[in-house]
Amino acid sequence: MEKLxxxxxxxxxxxxxxxxxxxxxxxxxQRCKKCGKLRWPAAFLCPDCLSSxxxxxxxxxEGTLYSYVTFQKxxxxxxxxxxxxxxxxxxxxxxxxxxxxxxxxxxxxLACNKKVKMKxxxxxxxxxxxxxxxxxx
Ligand SMILES: [Zn+2]
Numbered sequence: 001m002e003k004l005x006x007x008x009x010x011x012x013x014x015x016x017x018x019x020x021x022x023x024x025x026x027x028x029x030q031r032c033k034k035c036g037k038l039r040w041p042a043a044f045l046c047p048d049c050l051s052s053x054x055x056x057x058x059x060x061x062e063g064t065l066y067s068y069v070t071f072q073k074x075x076x077x078x079x080x081x082x083x084x085x086x087x088x089x090x091x092x093x094x095x096x097x098x099x100x101x102x103x104x105x106x107x108x109x110l111a112c113n114k115k116v117k118m119k120x121x122x123x124x125x126x127x128x129x130x131x132x133x134x135x136x137x
Pocket of ligand 1: 033035
């Protein structure tokens with residue numbers, strides 16, 4: 001178990017289902033029942049059609065690195081021993097993008113459009129999806 005207070009999710013009524021799925025190691029993203037668009041983080045209304053009807057869609061965990069930043073300086077005391085660490089925007093099926101840590105790699109290995117896959121990071125109070133690079137043959 002890893003303790004990362006600064007990274008602890010702020011769980012709301014809208015995002016509760018997502019984080020409960022993570023606890024069970026199920027990556028589920030909210031999908032609009034009316035127009036079918038995936039969205040993350042979960043929200044009460046669809047930003048495209050304003051419908052409030054939603055369902056959860058289980059994701060493959062595969063994606064591509066859309067963008068990323070590697071922090072060389074700790075901007076909060078709780079991450080002092082974590083620097084350098086990388087936060088990325090990962091594009092998954094349906095075009096939905098989620099933000100999380102990119103782990104187990106050196107910053108110089110990273111580039112936009114590289115393939116990544118999700119893995120679970122179990123922390124004391126929550127479980128979160130993080131991503132690692134996929135070895136390209
Ligand atoms: Zn919609």
